[in-house]
Every structure is written in C-alpha cells, then in structure tokens.
Amino acid sequence: MNDIKLVNVTIDGVPLQVPKGERIIESARRAGIDIPYFCYHPRLSMENGANCRMCLVEMAMPRTGPDGTVTLARHPKPQTACSLPADEGMVVETETEAIVKARKGVLEFLLINHPLDCPVCDRGGECPLQNNTLHYGAGASRYIEAKRHYPKAYPLSEHVVLDRERCIQCARCTRFTQDISGDAQLDFLKRGADTHIGTFNAEAFSSLFSGNTIEICPVGALTSRDYRFQARPWDLATQKSICPECSNGCTIKLDHRDGRVLRVNGRINEAVNEEWTCDRGKFGLPSAISDERLTAPLLRDGDRFREVSWDVALGVVADKLKAAGKQSAVLAGPKLANEDLYALQALFHGGLGSNRSDYRMGARHSEVRDAAAKLFGPDPMPTGIAGLEASPWTLVVGADLAVEQPMLYLRLRKAWRFGKAKALEVIPSSAPANTHIGAFAWSSVRYADGGLAEALRSACAVLLAEMPGLTTSPEVIAWVAAGTSPADGIASRRMAAALSVGPGLILVGEDAFSGPDWRAGLVALGHLAALTGSMGSVNLLVSNCNDRGADALGFGDGQLATAGILAGAASGAVPALWIAGADPVTQYHDRPAAIAALEQASFLVVSDIRLTATARMADVVLPSCSVAERDGTFTNVEGRVQRFWKAFEPRGSASPDWLIASRLLQRLGKPSVWFGWRDVLEEVRSRVPAFGEVRFEELDKDGAMLVIQQVVD
Amino acid sequence: MAELQVLLQHRNVPGIDGIDVYESHGGYAGLRAALGKERQGVIDEVKASGLRGRGGAGFPTWIKWNGLPKSGPAQHYLLCNADEGEPGTFKDRELLLKLPHMVVEGMAIAAYATRSTNGFAYVRGEFVESAAQLRKAIDQAYRRGYLGRNILGHSDFCFDLHIHTGAGSYECGEETALMSSLMGERGQPRLKPPHGPLPVVSGVWGSPTLINNVETYACVPHILTHGGAWYAAMGTQRSPGTKIFSVSGHVARPGNYEVELGTPLTELIELAGGVVGGALKAVIPGGSSVPILPAEKCAGVTLDYEGCQAAGTMLGSGGFMVFNDKTDIVALMRRTAQFYAHESCGKCTPCREGTRWMSRVLDRITSGAGRMEDIDLLLSICDQIDGRSYCPLGDAASWPIRAGIRNFRHEFEHWVRHGSSPISGFVPPVRSHGPASVPGRQE
Amino acid sequence: MVAASAGRFSEAGLAQLTEIVSHYPDPGGAILPALWLAQREYGGWLPAEAIVEVAARLGRPASEIQGVASFYTMYNMQQRGRHHIEVCTCLTCGCLGAYEVIDELERILGIHLGQATADGEFSLTEAECLNYCEAATVVQVGERYFGGVNAENAADLIARLRGSEECTPVSLSNAIVEAIVPGYFASSAHG
C-alpha cells in the first residue's frame, strides 16, 4: 500500500496532502470542510453518480505556459467535488458567490416537483434534503406550474414503500442493487423529467438486501412499511448493537422508544458489514424481540403455568439441579452471549460437576465439525470477512451464501466487482438455476446427489494434469486416478484454472456434508485444499449468531452431545435438563425425537424470551433478555468478538441467562465473583485461551479476534 | 463566393452510392494514399489540413487521432457519430444516403491511422434509409477488400465496421452518451476529464476510442488524396476547408450547401435563393443549440468558428435556419424549450428539472397567462442550468432561450402584456407537451 | 453466445441475434439491436414478455432491459397504431405548416394528438426534429420519411398508408435489423 502517491491540493485556502485521485469531497471532509451532497456515496460507483450537482465547487489547476511560467487556470465551469479526483496543485473553492448561487439553484430545482409533505414523511428530521435546504437553500420557490404527480405510498415489496414524488433521481438505490447487492432489481425508467425508479414490470422488490436502500435514500422516497408512521426520529433513542439473526455479526443501531425496537439501521464497521444490513436482520429483528414476551417466571401447575417469583422458581430449579448433580445437562440456543454460555458452563461444570452441554441441533453437525477440525484445524478463516477481498479466489461449497452468510456474500461480490477475486461455486444440482453467486461466478460446478466428492476430484484431476510441477503425495495421485470421468468438464476446467494460481479461501456450507457420503466429500475437500495450498483456509461456516463463540468456549465438547442429552432426558439418564434460549421442538433435525424426549423428561427448565414450543413443555420457565435489554458479546463466523449494549430495561423481571446461572450458583453454595457481565467476560478472557486477546476496552471499536488455536496432533 | 463542393461534388451522380461509380470518381484513392504512408504520416496530413470536428464543437481532429496509444495492444474502437439530431441539421443524413462510401473510406483511413480494429457507425434510429445505404456500402467495401482482414493486402491492417442504430434520443449524439448507448445502456453521459478518462484513453468497453462526426470522416479521403496543404488552402486560416450548411426555413431553395468556411452569412442565404414570405427576421446559424441572431446583427458575419463567435453565436453543426418577419420568436423559443425538455436524459438535476420548467413557463406565456417576472425567471433558470449540468445538453438548452430573450425581449413583453402574439394573425398551437404523450401510454 | 430460453424469437431472428451479438466484445452491446429484433418479433411493440426474452437471451436483468427500452422513444412500450404517424413540429417544420398538417390529420382521422383510431390503423403524435428540414413539413411513418407534407396532400398520405404492409412498427423494426445485420460476405469475412 506504499505506492499511493500524495499530491498537494488547496481547499478554501487550506493546504492539504491527499492521495492522488481521492475525490475532493473526501479530502475536504478530512480537512473539516463540509461540501453538501445528495447522490454521492463512497461505496457506490461513480459512473451513474455525480448527477445531483449539489456538490459543485470551483476548481483551478496550474498550467505551464510556453515560456515556463506557471499560472493558475480556473476551470470555466464549476465541478462536482464528489467525482473530482485530487491532482497535484489543484486549488478548490467551496464557498464562492457562484457556488452559493449554484447550490441555491440546485435546491430550487429539486424542490419544484417535490411534494413538500415533510410533516407526514418518515424522513422528516433526518432528511438530507430538508437539512441542505435549511443550510443552503433559498427561502421561497418561484415555481407556480403544476407539479409532477405519481401514486403515493406505492408498495414496492412487503418491506419497502416508494413515493416517487419525493424521489430526486440520485441513483443511490439503483446503484445499490446494481453495485452492492447485485440483484439489479431497481432501475430508472423513461427519461428527462419523467425519469423514475422501478422494478421490472412493477414486480415486488424481492432483494435480500432491500432495506439498505431505505437507509441510503437521501429523501423520503423509500421508506419502511414496518416503520412507517411509527415515530419521529427525534422521539427515538439509538443504541449500538450486534444483529443476532445470523452468524455474521453485523454492527447495527437499534432505534427504540418505550421499550420497543422500532427500526434497525446499519452501523459502519469496515471489518464486517461495512454499513450494510440484510433484510432478515433489519426487518426480522424488531418483531423477533418485541412480540409476546415473557415477563415473569412460570411454574407448571398441572396443564397450566402459574406466575411465580424468581425466588420460588430458582428454588425449584436449584433443588432439581442439585439432586441431579453431575447427571444434569444443558442445551444452549443460538443467540446466547459468550457470557451466558460461560456462566452456564460454570454452573454445570463447576457447580454441578456435569460435563453434559451442547448447542448444536443439526443432524451430523458435531460429527462433521469434529472430523473437519482434525483435518483443517478448528478455526480456519485466517482472512476474516474483510480479507475475502484480497483472496485471489474463493470457493463456495454447498451454500447459498447470499441467504446463509449475507455479509460474506456481499464481500465476495465486492471482491469480484473490483476485479480482485474469482468466485467459484460447487453446488448440488438441486440448487436453483440462478444462484446468487452464479450471477458473477467464474465457474459453477453442479453435482448430483452424493456427487460432491467426484466433482471435487475432477477439478483436482484437471489441476494435476495441467500443472505437472505440483507437489503432491502418491496417495492423492492414486485418489485422483481412481476417479470417474468429470461430471461437468468445462466448469471443472475453468475452476481448476482459477485454483492453479495459489492458495485461496474455501467456504463450506452447513448442508454440504449432510448426506450419508459426507466423509468422502470431506476427504476430497482435504485433497483439493492440500493441492492448492489452502489447507489452513477451509471454513465450515456456522450459521447461528454465536455458534463460533459456543464452539470456542467448548460448549459442544461435553461427553454427551445434543442427541445423547435428549436421549438421556427420555431415559432418565438426564434427570434435570436446562434448555437456555433453544427450541429443539422446532429446531432439532429430528423433531419427533425431541418432542418424545421432552415429554418424558423428569425435569425441564427453559429460559427464553418467549413461550416457545419447547418452553410450553417445561416444568419451570424463566424469562430472559433480548439483545436490546442487556449487555454482552457475541462471536461471529470469522471469530470476531463484538460487544452489544443495553438499549432499554428488560420486560417485567426478565434477566439475562448469565445472571440466572450466577444466582443458581449462589443457591448451590458456590457464589461467583461476577457483579456484572464485564466480570464474566474478564473471567472468560483469563480462563479460556481462545479469548485471551478479548479486552473489554477494545470491544468498542472493531471487536477483538479469537486467538486461533493450533491443531495438536 | 459561390459554392465550393468538395464533399458534395458528386452527390447527384447517378449510382454514386455504389462502389463502382464511387471508385470511378476517385473513390478509395484516399485510402490507398493513406496506406502508402506510415500511420503517423496520415495523422500529420490531417494535422496539416487543419480539419476541425464537424459535429459541433470544432475540436482539431488530428489531436484526437494523435491521442490514441501508438503501441501496445490495439483493441481500439472507432466510432462514427451519425446520430444527427440537432434541430435544423441534415447534412449527415444526406452524406450517408448519397455518399456512404465516402464515410466508410474516411473511417477506414482513420482506423489505419489510429490502429483501430473495430468500428461502429452509430446511426440515428430514424435514419432507416441512410442506414440501409450505409449497410450496402459496407458490404461492398468488404467484398472489395477495403474492410475486413489485411485491407488492400496490408498485413498489419484489419478493420471491421458495424452499424449500431439508435432508437430515438438526441442526447445519444453527445459522445459519451453515445458510448453508453452503444454499450447497451440508457443514453446517459459518462464522466469526462477532469473526472474520468478521455475516450481516446478509455472509451467503450474500457478501450481507447475515437469518435468523430460523419462529415469529419467524409473530409478525410479528400485530404489524403489531395494533401493537407490543399485542404488548408480553403477556408480561413483558423477554420480551414469547406463546411456543409443545412439551410432550411424561410428560403426559396432549402438544402445542403457546401461553402468555404469564412463565407459571409448573407451569401449563404442568397445561395439558398434568399428569404421568402417576408423580410429576414433572424437566423440560427448552427443548429437549435446556438444563440439566435437577429437580422440586424447578420451583416458582416462570416461563417467560420471565430466569425460566429465574434457575432455572439456559434457555427455548431451547421444547421442554418432562416426566419422571416412572420415568425413569432416566443413561440419559436417555446418549441425549442420543448425539444430540450423532451430530450434531456434526466441524469442531472439542473437539466432534468430546469428544461421542463422553462418549457412550462413558455407554455404559459404563449397561452396568454404570462407574468412580467416570468421573463427574468426564464433568464434565471438559464443561469441555473448553464455550466452546471453533467453534459453540455444543459448548456445547449439555456443558450437559445437566453439569446431569444436578449434579442427579442420586446416580443416576450408583448405576449405578457397582451396575451397574444406580436405577429398579427399568429395563433400559437395549443398542443400537448410534445411527443412525450404518445398513444396508449398511460401511467 | 445466445442463451437458450423459451421465447417467441423465430429461427431467423435467433440467427440474426447470434450474428449481432458477435459484433460486440460484451453481449450487453447487443441490447439495443436485440430490442429492435424483439420489437419485430413481438408484432411492433415490447410487451413484458419481450423484455424478459431479451434479458434472458443476453443474460441481463429484466429491470435493466426495461430501463433501457423505456429511455428511447422508438421502442414501443405500448401498442401503437398500425401506422404510427409522427409529425415533426420542431423549429423549421413548426414554422412551415406542421401544425396545419396536424390539424388536418386530426380532422381526417377523427382523433387527437396522442390517440389512435378505433380500428387501430393509425396513431398520431408529434416528433422532435426528424432532420430532413429541407422538406418541411416532414412526417415519419414506420421506416419512411415523407417530405413536403401539407394540409392539401395529407389526405393522400393517409390513403396511401391505409391497409399498406409498409410503414408499420414491424416493418420499421425489420428495416433496422436488416441494416444492422451484414450481408453474407461481410459476416464470413470476420467470422
């Protein structure tokens, strides 16, 4: 990165050194000079930008005359600072009389057709158009002709509402769907003053990332159906948080009022989500944590539950756990924080002497992970999410990344868009014809049911044939030779060509190894990774919020896994079971087995934020807190530990799981030294080597990475 | 000064659109002459001719040609701007219709000089007949070995020429919008210096790209056949050569006239048979985008880039429109504003909103509901567009209106005061707002 | 390469599309010509299915194709009259009688600007400069320009057009495709 050339520019008389080619609007911002804008967005392409003309500045460049004298040549027209690349000697003025007039003119133009319905607009109070008009606009309009009219509040999708009258044609949303999400669902129609945005044939805007367009729209043209008319921005409080809806750990902002999350917005984090969110998190989270919440402990009373005090409830639970002792067990759910998981471990290991804990609900999940860990090591995403951009190729096996790992998908797409990476896809033939990655993949190899190993083998065969110098073992050569003819010759060939450049990244979806022949697939993947020098970069992606944290904490390393625990509950071998934030009745791969087991369990305590199907079967139900009502940390798919903040008080007497565990420890006569969640985190750091670098003080920034454990042979 | 026909000399020769007749009248001699030279020699010849682009801006042609990379991989594109849409201009249409080989030959010479391997003639969609003529010429040129591989046996010269038609958009004549349109996009302009690369550095599909007007290419065979010095001897020192003017309006013999640059404006009117239907009131010398000249300012004006500029207007594309004293200037400006509002691509705020606003204000004035302050409002809208739009269409929309008001303010005031035309008996058309409203189109 | 998909393109149309795509380094370049082809194959306009077919054959999003098609005035996003009459009313024509021609055409056809006759035979609209100003007033119908049209001969024009197979949106689109697609020799010369 040391080949960036610095140039000298002067903005409003301030001399600056900036990277050559940096857009002047950015240079100015760093010097504390604000240039107003609408269409500019640093993550969107310039090609369809520079259209609003709000950021006009005056510009001059030095010119050397024939006699060698250098004079400053003023450009006859004002230039858009958003697209103007800094160059040596450039002199920029942002507040001349001409510029002040130009801004007034642009604002007048933008408002002549604008409905000026700010009082009923969701954007009111946080609207760049309002704000810029206040700062730079003229007091009155001279427009007396009829305004442009379109239907108001047109539903673009179940989430997004469009008001074309408010649109200023800045092309931010269209560029978002073209540049960032890649689904290209929004585009402009017609031209001139009739230009407006739309989807093809007015079909639903079904992007997985549609919510981002609401955030980047600089006016109230795109608004959220859920949030519409819910609040004025100045009535909302905002808290920093982490989205718990998948394993990516997007940094978000929760906008809340009266103990309800009304809106989720992205929060800038270059390491993870840049500033984006996916619709699952953005629109799913508020309702997931707002509806039908538990507010007090419940105790079974025949067929019904009775509200009881914490004292009564914890008394019952403590008695049962104490009685079960080391035979007791715990199952943890996907959204428990690192602190919860650790405290539960402390309760069961330390307090009860039990070594029975797990968090996994998939069929072959633990088996596959164990085998993979042996082969590839336990934490192989050395590049991290951001590092995807630097990997020459990324091979995605058996996953629809856009759905399962939204931010990994956006990074991979970005890596491809800037020409730095090739996306390779190996997917079952049952996958939809147009996969998300398929739209830009260098190669898409499809395999029939059970054919993953063969598909990988044919790529290895091509690789070996084309690269005679490749060092490998006789074992691999024999394995390759034993292969049948390639399933998809051309695609394998293309894939091998990409793989041959050196190590890259391999991302494996949870479903890749769900079939009975998963071992062969895993072995094949191992050979392919070895051949390409990517052994340390194979990641078996986890999909739940804190699966990585649970894994690193050893929550799945007990002597009984989920299946064994459930079986024990049914047989009586597990006389007391705590299910914390999990719902095996709906999530376990073999649901009937889970239901049968829980029906027969002798004592079941469930802690959760809602009365789930599993909780309905419990003897005691304990209300716990959502991500918005407490502090804590999650560990995302790449092993990044990130902090979330309490936004408002818990409902009723709900309590985070770590605190419930702590109170139970007390009742067991083994009081902890935790006065707050920070104390738990501190203990995790000192006791669990993987968390050794997780310092509280650093969590506020980009989070902290787990220490990668070396494989011990 | 009379007509001086270089390009148009043989336009009425029967069969000149076919390759045999074209060759028998000296056709493709320019290409042969070019191939006898080094590539730089061809560029030098064009430099010596002083040829300036005929698409409107008058940019020296050789500088563009010289700007393409002279070594390295030669995936260069050569584009012919045949999107002629400037109101009042019809020279490119006639050149393609009657003398398509001259354009093909000029492009082949330019391709050789600039190491271009692929060419596209971007022909305006409405010019179906001209496109068909060009198709025929291209096919014939391929058969004779003037296009395709190893042209005229030259081992290092291959050039494929294709036709790409537009589909109804004036803005696509702007060179970067043309490139967008060629690449299959909405016809909107692209970044240019200082914001983005010059087309000759990175144009279509990221490759160096040369774009010239039809007439510009048509000049090239003559320059190569007779030499740059011969061409430069015509016209004026700074505006050498001849230029085709498309003369229309209130003249006896409208049509394309080729004259030396520097010819007095009034002579061109005479050439076209003089003003009919009344006395001369005004001239728009270079297409609708250039400022209108009232009759009293026409005397002494010479038709060359500098002469027009000195008179407060521009040579532009050579779309020379003559108006007699029965012409209502306000109605003319209203129609002009309607054109730009309809053709604005909509990308940038000033042009998208400003052109429609001007058009509406002028609608209102010519409906009799004008206010005195509307006249200054129009000038102010012009100021708010001019120089601030993404591409020059915004400028081109404001110049004529501003000049119309400056030169004929009394007519605007008359409209406002009386609610009717200063021209007795003139009733402005009460119309929809132009072609935007077409059958069946509803929202 | 032209992706196969269900659609209405004829064999000949597909062959022409394959040829056209070969002119461009990127299939995106073929969008405009492919829309011309589609307009011919779909009977003179571009219903949603035509957009979908072009999008599928060129591997582009349908939203983009619709955005492109709706930008240009010569792609018919709605069905037009069988003879779509466009009268230039721009500067020169406008000063030399174009509006009288429109008045007369409206009278003869019994429709207003922006409308189509009940039998679908004619539709009428204004055009921007057709750049044949020497022959003002100029009228475009399909692939043909008619110069020197005036209130007196407007009826003759209508009589000549009525029932004709020429000067329709289909014949226009076809003429353009034929100009784009090279003769056999040219295509083999660079094939």
Ligand SMILES: Cc1cc2nc3c(=O)[nH]c(=O)nc-3n(C[C@H](O)[C@H](O)[C@H](O)COP(=O)(O)O)c2cc1C
């Ligand atoms: C709005 C607009 C429309 C234009 N239309 C045309 C046109 O129809 N034909 C043309 O040759 N140039 C047109 N131009 C000029 C081109 O941008 C460009 O300057 C020209 O093609 C360069 O060729 P030349 O150097 O041979 O003149 C237009 C420019 C603008 C701004």
Ligand code: SF4
């Ligand atoms: S000035 Fe702006 S809106 Fe007008 S044509 Fe150019 S880019 Fe489009």
Ligand code: FES
């Ligand atoms: S921010 Fe620069 S033009 Fe819009």
